[in-house]
Amino acid sequence: MVGNHVVRGDFKFKKVDAEDGTAIANVRFLVENSDGTQSAEITTDANGEYSSSADDIWFGDGKPDKTKGSLPYGEYTLTELRCDANKGKYKSIAPIKFKIDSDECVLDLGDIVDERMPEIESVAKNSEDGSKFIDPDAETVDITDTVSMKGLDIGHRYKLSGSVVSQESGRPLGADGSTSEKCFTADAEEMTVDVNFRFSTDSISGSALVCYEVLTDEDYEGEVVASHEDVNLASQTVYTKEKEKIRGSISVHKTDDILETPLADAEFTLYRASDHEKLMTKKTDKAGSVEFTGLEPGEYYIKETRTPKGYIADPGVNSIPVSVPESADEPSVINVKNHYGMVHILKTDQEDGSPLAGAVFGIYDDRGALIAKAESEENGQAVFYGLARGTYSIEELAAPEGYEKQTKKLR
Numbered sequence: 001m002v003g004n005h006v007v008r009g010d011f012k013f014k015k016v017d018a019e020d021g022t023a024i025a026n027v028r029f030l031v032e033n034s035d036g037t038q039s040a041e042i043t044t045d046a047n048g049e050y051s052s053s054a055d056d057i058w059f060g061d062g063k064p065d066k067t068k069g070s071l072p073y074g075e076y077t078l079t080e081l082r083c084d085a086n087k088g089k090y091k092s093i094a095p096i097k098f099k100i101d102s103d104e105c106v107l108d109l110g111d112i113v114d115e116r117m118p119e120i121e122s123v124a125k126n127s128e129d130g131s132k133f134i135d136p137d138a139e140t141v142d143i144t145d146t147v148s149m150k151g152l153d154i155g156h157r158y159k160l161s162g163s164v165v166s167q168e169s170g171r172p173l174g175a176d177g178s179t180s181e182k183c184f185t186a187d188a189e190e191m192t193v194d195v196n197f198r199f200s201t202d203s204i205s206g207s208a209l210v211c212y213e214v215l216t217d218e219d220y221e222g223e224v225v226a227s228h229e230d231v232n233l234a235s236q237t238v239y240t241k242e243k244e245k246i247r248g249s250i251s252v253h254k255t256d257d258i259l260e261t262p263l264a265d266a267e268f269t270l271y272r273a274s275d276h277e278k279l280m281t282k283k284t285d286k287a288g289s290v291e292f293t294g295l296e297p298g299e300y301y302i303k304e305t306r307t308p309k310g311y312i313a314d315p316g317v318n319s320i321p322v323s324v325p326e327s328a329d330e331p332s333v334i335n336v337k338n339h340y341g342m343v344h345i346l347k348t349d350q351e352d353g354s355p356l357a358g359a360v361f362g363i364y365d366d367r368g369a370l371i372a373k374a375e376s377e378e379n380g381q382a383v384f385y386g387l388a389r390g391t392y393s394i395e396e397l398a399a400p401e402g403y404e405k406q407t408k409k410l411r
Contacts, residue, residue, distance in 0.1 A: 006060065008069030009100040011076075012051035013109035015044045017090075017116070023048025024114060026085040033059060034075040041081070053106055071100045078109070088224050090114035091153065117225040118151040123235045124211040127196065134209075134240045136201055140177075143197040143238055145211040149226070152186035157218040158225075159183045162195040167208035170231050175199040201240070210237045248324035249293040249331040252302065254284045256311065257337040262288025266336070267306035273299035273321065281305065297326045304336060309385070311342075343384040345394060345410075347376040349403075355380025360398035364409075366391045373397065 015024040025046045032039035040057040044050045052071065058064040060072035078096040086092065093112060100107060126134055127142035134141050145162055152158065164178040165171065172178065177199035184193060195213065210233070215226040230236065254266040262284075269281040270292045279300075282290045301319040322332050347359040359376040363384050374382040391411075399405040 005068075007073040007101065007103040008060070009071060009073075009102055009105045009107060010051065010053040010069050011071070011078075011098060011100070011107040011109055012049070012053070013078075013112050015048040015050075016111045016113055018113045019116060024085060024090070026083070027114075028081040028083040028085070030079045030081055031057070032077055032079075033071075034077070044085075051106065067104075069100070069104055073100055075099050080112075080114075082220060082223065086114060087220075088117060090116055092220075116151065118149050118215060120147055120149045120213060120215055120226045120228050121235065122147040122195075122211060122213050122228050124209075124238050126238060127198075132238050134201070134238055136204075136240050138201055141197070141199050141201050141204070141209070141240075143209070143211060145195045145197070145213065145236070146192060147195060147213050147215075147228070148190075148192050149215065150190040152189050152191060153217070153219070154186050154189065155219075157183070157185050159216045159218060159222075160193060160195055161214045161216070162197065163212050164197055164199070165210045165212055165231060166204075167210050167231055167237060173199070173204070173209070175202075204240055208237050208239050212236070247293070248295045248297060249291055250295065250300065250302070250322055250324065251289065251291045251331040251333045252284070253333065253335050254288040254290075254308075255335070255337050260337075262286070263308045263311065264288060265306075265308050266290075266304060266311075268336075269303050269305045271301050271303070271319075273301055291331060295324045297324050299323055302334065312387070343387060343392065343394070345374070345376070345382045345384075347380045347382065347400070356400045356403065358398075358400040359396060359403075362395050362397045363387075364393045364395065368393075376400075
């Protein structure tokens with residue numbers, strides 16, 4: 001009598017990442033026979049490998065005998081299951097069909113390659129003008145976040161869930177219209193979809209707003225398959241323009257106090273009145289003018305820190321207060337006058353009127369005190385600078401060589 005036994009065998013495979021070929025551990029699969037009467041869940045090991053010969057599964061009748069193979073002759077289907085090892089990371093492969101038709105052999109299914117989940121990125125812009133800025137004076141914010149996706153499964157149903165987040169706090173705005181959803185069925189592996197937001201501008205002036213996007217795959221029971229949520233990413237961010245602050249200016253006009261001639265090179269320093277901080281220093285131009293611009297409304301004061309040569313500042317004025325108003329359409333104007341502060345003496349030959357150099361003169365105040373000396377130059381002029389307003393007398397202290405000293409004082 002000749003007895004026949006059932007052909008039995010095993011199978012094995014390795015689960016790897018499609019991009020870098022690394023092994024993927026702990027991925028669950030379902031193996032079932034052709035008529036669905038028997039099935040078993042299996043899991044890849046730490047090396048991403050699985051072999052039925054090393055497992056305790058047993059298909060068919062009779063007492064399990066691992067020396068004869070785990071599966072009897074026939075066709076089987078291997079289906080990848082969603083689990084922690086692939087959820088949100090890898091797509092499931094299409095079911096694999098294989099056949100056990102050799103006795104006591106291990107069928108090698110080879111590497112089972114998992115494609116990574118879709119990738120998304122987005123660019124948020126003002127819906128009206130395509131810029132990255134929003135007008136704070138408008139009643140509503142209109143943002144279009146253009147989401148680019150690649151690696152989609154054609155035919156799968158997806159949902160994009162967007163939300164607007166404050167960059168400063170990292171928290172959702174929570175305003176009506178600051179969240180949005182867009183559902184679509186993929187008709188290509190790469191697609192672009194616009195997600196639109198519309199909400200009130202109240203309390204967001206000056207803020208940076210970031211658009212977050214989360215992609216779920218309804219064919220994977222709503223599993224999150226990609227997200228784009230980086231609070232510091234410029235492409236996802238739009239900015240509300242700061243309302244332009246009112247800026248004013250202060251104009252200073254400098255003249256002498258006799259002829260009202262414009263004076264150049266007078267130096268003025270601007271201070272903020274509240275904390276006395278020195279803000280800027282400028283000099284007058286040929287027209288005797290200087291302007292301090294870009295000033296916020298408030299109180300300031302100005303000091304003349306250097307006078308033009310030959311002039312003196314008003315000794316009774318230490319600083320000049322000035323205000324920049326809230327509605328600063330025109331600059332605040334200050335007129336500052338300097339006093340003549342010099343005396344010219346011309347020394348000449350009495351007979352022919354030619355200028356004489358080398359004469360030394362002294363100038364005295366109204367109490368008779370000598371306060372300065374000056375010597376005539378080649379042009380015959382001796383000049384006393386920096387004199388305060390008052391009464392003076394001048395005396396020749398030394399005559400040029402070959403001439404007699406003038407003894408009469410000039411007043």
